Structure formats: structure tokens, C-alpha cells
Amino acid sequence: MDTLIVNEQPDTATRRPEGSEAVITIDHLYKSFGDNQVLQDFNLSLYRGENLVVLGKSGSGKSVLIKCIIGLLEPDAGSIYVLGENIPDLEHDALDQIRTRVGFLFQSNALYDSMTVRENLEFPLRRHWIDKTRAEVDEMVMEALENVGLAHTVDMMPAELSGGMRKRIGLARTLILKPDIILYDEPTTGLDPITAREINQLILDVQRKYNTSAIIISHDMKCVEYTANRIAVLIDGRCQHIGTFESLSRSDDPRVTAFFL
Amino acid sequence: MHLPTTVTDLLTETGAVARFTSRFWREGIKPRYEWQEFLRQCYLIGYQSLPLVGITAFIMGLVMTLQSRPTMARFGAESWIPSMVALSIIREIGPVITALICAGKIGSSIGAELGSMKVTEQIDAMEVSGTNPFKYLVATRILAATLTLPLLAVLADAIAIYASYIGVNMKGVTSLALFMNNVFDNLAFSDVLPAVIKTFFFGFAIGLIGCFKGYNSDKGTEGVGRSANSAVVISSLLIFIIDLIAVQITDLLGFN
Numbered sequence: 001m002d003t004l005i006v007n008e009q010p011d012t013a014t015r016r017p018e019g020s021e022a023v024i025t026i027d028h029l030y031k032s033f034g035d036n037q038v039l040q041d042f043n044l045s046l047y048r049g050e051n052l053v054v055l056g057k058s059g060s061g062k063s064v065l066i067k068c069i070i071g072l073l074e075p076d077a078g079s080i081y082v083l084g085e086n087i088p089d090l091e092h093d094a095l096d097q098i099r100t101r102v103g104f105l106f107q108s109n110a111l112y113d114s115m116t117v118r119e120n121l122e123f124p125l126r127r128h129w130i131d132k133t134r135a136e137v138d139e140m141v142m143e144a145l146e147n148v149g150l151a152h153t154v155d156m157m158p159a160e161l162s163g164g165m166r167k168r169i170g171l172a173r174t175l176i177l178k179p180d181i182i183l184y185d186e187p188t189t190g191l192d193p194i195t196a197r198e199i200n201q202l203i204l205d206v207q208r209k210y211n212t213s214a215i216i217i218s219h220d221m222k223c224v225e226y227t228a229n230r231i232a233v234l235i236d237g238r239c240q241h242i243g244t245f246e247s248l249s250r251s252d253d254p255r256v257t258a259f260f261l
Numbered sequence: 262m263h264l265p266t267t268v269t270d271l272l273t274e275t276g277a278v279a280r281f282t283s284r285f286w287r288e289g290i291k292p293r294y295e296w297q298e299f300l301r302q303c304y305l306i307g308y309q310s311l312p313l314v315g316i317t318a319f320i321m322g323l324v325m326t327l328q329s330r331p332t333m334a335r336f337g338a339e340s341w342i343p344s345m346v347a348l349s350i351i352r353e354i355g356p357v358i359t360a361l362i363c364a365g366k367i368g369s370s371i372g373a374e375l376g377s378m379k380v381t382e383q384i385d386a387m388e389v390s391g392t393n394p395f396k397y398l399v400a401t402r403i404l405a406a407t408l409t410l411p412l413l414a415v416l417a418d419a420i421a422i423y424a425s426y427i428g429v430n431m432k433g434v435t436s437l438a439l440f441m442n443n444v445f446d447n448l449a450f451s452d453v454l455p456a457v458i459k460t461f462f463f464g465f466a467i468g469l470i471g472c473f474k475g476y477n478s479d480k481g482t483e484g485v486g487r488s489a490n491s492a493v494v495i496s497s498l499l500i501f502i503i504d505l506i507a508v509q510i511t512d513l514l515g516f517n
Contacts, residue, residue, distance in 0.1 A: 123392065
């Protein structure tokens, strides 16, 4: 059986595929905003080298989940171990250290609009790797831009770029610190089908080239099918099912199959 | 007993500002420093406010002189105009007017800039890349406002006093040397020092409130507008409160 019904078998959420270690382990996570309980008893593990898609309806708490993982939101209860460190327990400096190893691609790209593309990419680099020379920084910036096929935009402002280009620059900025884990927040939302396909391909290329692990938040089924090694379905604040695209598409839970129609 | 919502809101907001201020002292002044951004902010806040501050100071000095002349003439005290105008400008009007102009210009621009960065997740993007946006965005702006406002105020004082000299010469003839002698004969160190010291606090308040409002902005573009607006209103109010406290302290220390 490929599909794992998590709320019936809680242990399966953290089941470890053979030969790989968990880089993110979330245990009994709770998060609410006022009376709105967004996440409740949420369990999930991400293993090294895999792309895990978190699938759920809009407003189901997918973005809240990855913001808790990166420490932008504080959970009400539960633990989030990222590369061996429990995020809610970390002090600011220790959290910053972990964040250098975890990339985050925003749905809105969040490029610094008063800076050029070069300055956008240099921003994290210059603050973490302060011993780098100007030439080394330039080389790393150009390498990151070449990885996303946009070396020619180095001196352009974000406002001069198209939506797809901004997404790629956002990815280049994420990649420049060579993270072990990347969190993608709806990477293809708002893009045309061709550009969306290019971004999907880029996500796979990054996984292969840098052996990164990734959590991808999406409800774009093309993106899910193309990029996911495993899929976790988030319903009612819980991780209700985990499985491959094929197994989940044959699920007997109508709330899951509704995504595949 | 329940406090009215406005009172609890006010107390909550005051508490949040206090936490924000303590974060500035904890994180903002610790190395590593963002020198490049600090200098850029000094240029934006200081140099780019200079024309507005300069023109206002010039008009202020000129108008004060022209307005006070008839009254002073009635008492046969025209020769006191230079020192009276200079004292008013240096002790009170120069610092306060400069601070109010900067609250409008700088407070709103910081509030709107940081507010729009907040709602477009740019501040979150800095945070998740492990860089400290508070140091880069907030500390540099607060320090730049704190250090440039005294310079602007001193410059505004000088321009206003020169404008007063022009005002005096519009209906009479007085040499610049005589005018300046009259000004400095009646000006003591205790007139200048407290006035300059309070401008540091004015600058700090403007930078702090602008950054606080922008950094905590929400609710999209409407929130950005509200941040810019409330940054100006609150920092202007704070300027008067600080001025009132400064007068009391100056009085207690025997500088008056």
C-alpha cells in the first residue's frame, strides 16, 4: 500500500524511507490565530534529497506550516526539528544560522525592489560570507544567475523583469547560500503554463544538481505531478494522507481525489 | 473593571513601542554595522531634507523679524530685535520647526517605505535568509535620523538668523558685524546646549516611530498609508512632549 492514512496511523508520518535521514521532523504541531485552529496535531518528516509536496486547499494552512518551519511564525505547541535543531527553542542568532541552510522561495518572490538583481543576490552573501573577495562574490552571483538562465539581468531592477523572471531570480537568491533544504511557497501560482513548466523543471534541476531536500506548497496539480517524490495532503489542519502521486490519485478518500479531478 | 478600548489600545501600542526601542538598544548598536546603508540614510534624511528645512528657516527668520519690529518699535526697543529673534530661534523655534518638518518628510517616507517592504514580504525575505533586517532597515534609519537632525537644526538656526539680518535691513541699515555682535552678546552657552541636545531626542523619536509603524505595518496598501500617516502624527506629538520635558529639565538644571 503506497497511500498512508496518517491520522489513523500516526507513526507513518515519520516513516523513514530506506537509506535516507530526516532533515525536517515535525511532531504534534499546533498553530491557531484567535479561534481559528489552522494546524492541529500535524506530523510530517522530510527526508534528505526528496521533494515533498504539501497539497491542500487555499487557506488550509500550507503557508502557515512553512512559515513555522522557518521560524517566521511561532507554533502554539509541538516541535519542528530542522537539521537536528528544534526551531521554537532557538535563540535569534542560532535561528539565523539554521536559516542560512534553509532557502525559502516566496509566492510573491519578495525581491528587494530598491536593489538591482546583483544587489538582491549579494545581500545574503555579503552578510554571511564576509571573507569573500569582490571577485568571488561576483563569480557566485553569476553562477547563481546562470543556473536559472538569467545572467543577462544582473544589473536590471526587479520592476523591469517579468513574473517568471522574478520567480527565477528569487530562486537564484535562495540558491546562492547553497542551502540543504528549500521551502517553495506556491512556486507556479500566477504563471502561464509554459513558464510554470520551466519553473517545475528548475525545481527538479536544483534537486538533482545540489541534492537539496524540498517542501513544495502547491495546489497546481501539474507542478505536484512533475516535482513530487511524495505528497502530503493537508486537510482540517492535519496531515491526512501521504503517498506518491499515483497512489493518492487512486485514494478512496473523496477529499483527496477531488484534487486529481 | 474594563478599560475603554482606546485606553487599552494606547497602552498596548506604548508597550509595543517600548519593546521595539529595547530591541534597538539590544540589536541595533551591536556590531557588525551596516555602514553603507547608514551613510545612504544620512544622505537621504539629512542632505535631501536640507532645501525644505533651509527655505522654511529662512522664511521663519524673516517673518519673525518683520512681525516683531512694530511692537519693538512701539517700546523703542528695535535694537533688541537681533538678540530676541536669535534667542527665540535657537532655544525653541529652530529645533521644533526643523523637527516638525522632518517628522512630515522623513517620518512618512520611512513609514511608507518599510510598510510597503513589510506587506510585500521583503522584510520576511531578509529574515529567512538569516540576515537581520532590524539592523539593516531599522537601526540605520534611527541612527541616521538621530545624528542628522541636530545638524539640520543648527543649520536652520544659522539660516534663520541670517534671514533676520535681511529683515532688519529691509527697514533700516545695520551692518552684519553689528547684527552678529548684538546676537552673540546676549547668547549664552546655556541657550545653545540644551537646544542642541533635545534635537537628538527629536531625531530619535522621528526615526523610531517611522520605523515602528512601517515595520509593523499590515493589511496591504491601506496599512501602508496608515503607517505613513500615523508615523507623522505620533512623531509630531512626541516632539512637543519631548520639548515640554526638555524645558522642565532645563529649568530644573538652572539653564533658564
